[in-house]
Amino acid sequence: MAELVRFYFDPICPWCYQTSRWAMRLAELGEIQLSWGLFSLEVQNAGREPEDMASSHARSARGLRTAVLVRDQAEAAAGAFYAALGRRVHEEGQDLDAAETVEAALRDAGLDAALCDKAWSDPSTQERVASEHRALCDRTRSFGVPTIVLDGGDGPAIFGPVISEVPDDDAAVELWRHVRWLTRYDNFAELKRDRTSLPDLESVRRSRR
DSSP: OOEEEEEEEOTTOHHHHHHHHHHHHHHHTTSEEEEEEEOOHHHHTTTSSOHHHHHHHGGGHHHHHHHHHHHHHOHHHHHHHHHHHHIIIIISOOOTTOHHHHHHHHHHTTOOTHHHHHHHTOHHHHHHHHHHHHHHHHHHOOOSSSEEEEGGGTSOEEEOOOOSSOOOHHHHHHHHHHHHHHHHOTTOOOOOOOOOSOOOOHHHHHHHO
16 A cells, blocks of 8 residues: 655755655655645744845745645645646756746646736735644654655654655665655664765756856
8 A cells, every 4th residue: 555645845945856756756656645745944944044045945935835725726736736846947947936937837737827926915825834834843853855754744754865866666666665664763863975966957057057
């Protein structure tokens, strides 16, 4: 039986996008069932990072607030919207905070582009993003993306895996089985090494120019 997994994302993070592509492939292979949670790096790092980083993380606000209304319509639609937004931002190098980018991603996902303006003009969407973020962090002590939570969002959580590229199917499944085991192993806290390669994404190339 497929594991119920809640995947928390902030659309600005290229590593989170790569991990989401791995998770979506696992869902296609029948290994997991995905639902989608919202994580705000802007809220997480408020007052704790340089101004340029803070303004960069704020660029996610329009996409996250739009995702609130998309998810209200259907859980699967949230995943399709995030995938479409990620392609435009990270693969094509479009501006995340531009309304036209978010609107185009909505159309790509078969959704109403007017949801972007509706979300941006509704102050409650901002509070819903922040509240969901804080609820996750209060319960699981999460601190970044990607964050995966088992049992459909009610179980243990883990940061990662942070991957540069999406593995082939066999490696994807093998990686998932290790991640799942570590997530459920209460005695495990951290395993990390330096990032040896960057994602082959236009958003990463732009940030390094």
